[in-house]
Amino acid sequence: MALIVQKFGGSSVANPERIKRVASRVAETAQGGNRVVVVVSAMGDTTDDLIGLAEQLTDSPSAREMDMLLTTGEQISVALLAMAVQTLGMQSVSLTGYMAGISTEAVHGKARITGIDPARIHRELDAGQVVIVAGFQGMSELGNITTLGRGGSDTTAVALAAAIGADLCEIYTDVDGVYTTDPRVVQAAKKLDRISYDEMLELANLGAGVLHPRAVEFAKQYNVALMVRSSFNKNIGTLVEEEAQMEQGMIVRGIAHDMNVVKVSLVGVQSRIGNLHKIFQALAEASVNVDIIVTSVVHEGVSDISFTIEHGDLNAAMPVLEALVPEFGGPVFEMEEDLAKVSIVGAGMISNPGVAAQMFGALSEAGIGIKMVSTSEIKVSCVVDKERAHEAVRVLHSTFGLDGAETAVVSGLNGNE
Amino acid sequence: MALIVQKFGGSSVANPERIKRVASRVAETAQGGNRVVVVVSAMGDTTDDLIGLAEQLTDSPSAREMDMLLTTGEQISVALLAMAVQTLGMQSVSLTGYMAGISTEAVHGKARITGIDPARIHRELDAGQVVIVAGFQGMSELGNITTLGRGGSDTTAVALAAAIGADLCEIYTDVDGVYTTDPRVVQAAKKLDRISYDEMLELANLGAGVLHPRAVEFAKQYNVALMVRSSFNKNIGTLVEEEAQMEQGMIVRGIAHDMNVVKVSLVGVQSRIGNLHKIFQALAEASVNVDIIVTSVVHEGVSDISFTIEHGDLNAAMPVLEALVPEFGGPVFEMEEDLAKVSIVGAGMISNPGVAAQMFGALSEAGIGIKMVSTSEIKVSCVVDKERAHEAVRVLHSTFGLDGAETAVVSGLNGNE
Incomplete structure (x- = not known):
């Protein structure tokens, strides 16, 4: 008997018909002798409707x-899913984030989970209940309802899996698993059988979309086995785990892009x-995520500082920066929107010098200008014009042998259960 | 500086425009130097939409x-109203039932409030916040979200007013106050200036609709001054208080009817x-409200028992009764739906014998059959055919001088602020 956490996103529970389908899937897992905790997002358009009201x-x-308002979306989903599971003859109980024992920072809109008290969930599981938990939400120590921000339901699922000691955390999504790159951009993109936490983390951070980075961080930190799979079929998905079996010679495992x-x-x-510290401390306090940072060489006592942020953080960042301008001797602001970040990811890069150079070469050969560069041990990112980004992904997918590698990468992966 | 609780029903917050209007009213009260706690129901059709999903x-x-599902309705309302109040330049914070410290029985759909911890509300008021509380809901000691059932938002408002020691609890509704009877049934119906808790309790219990009996009970028990008034104008409403100044000679103060x-x-x-005890204990355990009870004289060891229940409790009552049938020697069931209860209410009845007889005479003169009778010190109720109920109300309104008494009753009441 395994303890399994299953997470279903908003499109999987968009209407009563789909909720019934999710309920069947959940019930099947439970009737297979497993204890099941389900994490659900808000139904399809609910969040947009609520935002529209506001x-x-x-x-x-x-x-x-906004947190008070939007968290009702998941509360509606969990209540309906519990009802749907009950109609299949199983006991089921729904819990809001705070009822499930989820504590967060006292930040609204993008709080981080600070702790989970699993007592209530264990009690319900012991009583034979299928437990349905509202994703995306928790409660701060001030007693206010908070939301975890984007990808919050993934994070809820993984954090709960860690807290209750689940054997597996299944993330149901609308694709079959993690791909070498976005299949909408590159037709030759193929599903990966396995991937390591670190690779997944880079891909998730880079906007691959199937899994939120915070969820992967949690999974890595607490060694939660994670399966990304489709809610529309029973294909085996992509297993994210500590030591993925790396295919030899696969230096680059995936290409990610972020249009924002x-x-x-x-x-x-x-x-x-201390100036650099001041700038980025102030931005952090305003909860602005800074990604790539580039500083120029100091020349006559002044230097230039460039960095990238998400488009959605622009409104939060501007007043912070404007307030700092006088203190820093009145630098000139420059902003460039309409950019994208294209990245290659692979644990094999660590021991393969020259991968970055190969990337720059491929892009320049295609006539795509590189505006900024950032590297880590297992990834290289380039900021390019948004309108060239898809082309860049295709070029790199081909350059690093992912188009050709599809058979190797996916061998044995397409079997049905 | 007064501490005022204001309660707005679902139609008052049915859409963003109306929410803005309520926000203005709330802000006016707060800007007049008062501390304000607002209790709100779910927006107009929200509850029906959610029931439709289920x-x-x-x-x-x-x-x-269902409680998990439906309580999202008020959570949406309070969040939106807090936003609307904030846009008027005031601090405002919304609270769900449990955040406002409201504890209830561990019953779903019709829980009673067991206690209120006002600490959070006081803290928010001390911080200068207009506090917006979700009506109709609380949390059981098992940590589950509960609803108070019909009239729950009124009850929330009055209970909060008692718990925080409010000077006044205003119940905003779509009518100008408490009337001698339903103005939709009797055109000559007139608004009452004042009414006692006991009279209001009888009227509320009897389906007068403007105020839930549990709310009036709370108000009486904790001596909360209650004002029923319109959310559409600034007319003074009806004040419900301990010792209403009774107009001399007004034996009957109002006529109520209940079509359910x-x-x-x-x-x-x-x-x-013990048989009677068994029956009504079993019904009480199933949370079925029994109203009028009539037992026949015992004849050859058997008797007949008749009682009335609300139409909505029928499904809960039937299995209870069916289970008891064998134990009681297999009595025959009879059910009569399509009935109504018509009642006359007035504190003056206590010292005026013959009021009941006058009521029976008026109804029989009109050819309206009386199926059951129930009396208390300040009311007499008759069960009649539903289709004759409105006629009965008109007859009694006239019989007890309420048509003619309008000027006396309403003198001085119609002035604007």
Whole structure:
């Protein structure tokens, strides 16, 4: 008997028909002798509908009240799914985030989970219940309802899996698993059988979309076995685990892209010790995620600082930066929107120098300009014009042998259960 | 500076426009130097929409999951109203039932409030917040979200007013106050200036509709001054308080009717000590409200028992009664739906014998048959055919001088603020 956490996204529970289908899948797992905890997002359009209501009242709703508003979406889903599971003759009980014992930071809109008290879930499981938990939400120590922000339901699922000691955490999505790159961009993209946490983390961070990075971090930290699979069929998905069996010679495992990049440049910042710290501390306090940072060489006491942020953080970042301008000797602001980040990821890069150079070469050969570069041990990212991004992905997928490698990579993966 | 609780029903917050109007009213009260706690119901059709979703999944949803589902309605309302108040430049914070400290019985769909911890509300008020609380809901000691059932938002408002020591609890509704009878039935119906808790309790119990009896009970028990008034204008409403100034000679203060009555008869119950107790204990355990009870004289060891219940409790009552039949010597069931209860209410009745007789005479003169009778110190109720109920109300309104008394009763009441 295994303890399994299953997570279903908003499109999987978009209407009563789909909720029934999810209920069947859940019931099957439970009737197979497993204990099951299910994490669900809000039904399809619910969140947008609620945002629409708020927009009719104000242009700048408080984040706290938005959390109160939006968390009703998952509460509706869990109640309906519990009902649907009950009609299949099983006991089921729904829990909001706080009822499931999920504590978060006292931040609204993008809180992080600070702890989970699994007592209630264990009690319900012991009583034979299929437990349905609202994703995306928790409660702060101030007693306010919070949301975890984007990818929050994935994070909820993995964090719960860690907290209750689940044997497996299944993330159901609308694709069959993790692909070498976005199949909508590159037709030759293929599903991976296995992938390591670190590779998945880079891919998730880079906008691969199937799994939120925070969820992968949690999974890595607590060694939760993660399976990404389709809610529309029973194909085996992609297993994310500690030591993936790497195919020999597969230096680059996947190509990711992120179309949501804004480059901010502060030109002419006076070079003083602590200035960099001040800028990025202030941005962090405003919960702005900074990605790539590039600083120029100091010249006549001033330097230029460039960095990328998500487009969605632009409104939060601007007042912070404007407030800092006078202090830094009044640098000039520059902003470039319409950018994208294209990245190659693979654990094999660590021991293969020259991969980055190969990437730059392929892009320049295709006439695609590189605006910024960032590297880690297992990835290289380039910021390019948004309109060239898809082309860049195709070029790199081919350059690194992923088009040709499809048979090798996917061998044995397409079997049905 | 007064501490005021204001309660707005679902039609008052049915859409963003109306929410803005309620926000203005709330803000006006707060800007007048008062501390304000607002209790809100779910937006207009939200509850019906949610029930519709559940119905697509199951014919018999569990009451616990229905509570999880339906309480999202008020959570949406409070979040939106807090946003709307904030846009008027005031601080405002929304709270769910449990965040507002409301504890209830561990019953779903019609729980009673068992306690309120006002600490959070006081803290928010001290911080200068307009506090918006979700009506109709609380949390059981088992940590489950519960609903208070019909009239639950009124009850929430009055209970909160008692718990925080409010100076006044205003119940905003779609009528100007409490009337001598339903103005839709009797055109000559007039608004009452003041009414006592006991009279209001009888009227509320009898289906007068503007105020739920549990709310009035709370108000009486904790001596909460209650004002029923319109959310569409600023007319002074009806003040419900301990010692209403009774107009001399006004024996009957109001006529109520309830169109939702089912009469259940058990014919041929063996007369054994404890049988009555067993029946009504079993019904109480199933949370069925029994209203009028009539037992026949014992004849040859058997008697007949008749009682009325609300139509909505029929499904809960039937299995209970069927289970008891064998034990009681197999009595015959009889059920009569399509009934109504018409009642006259007035504190002056206590010292005026013959009021009941006058009521029976008026109804029989109009050719309206009386099926059951029930009396208390300040009311007399008759069960009649539903199709004759409105006629009965008109006859009694006239018989007891309420048509003619309008000027006396309403003098001084119609002034605007």
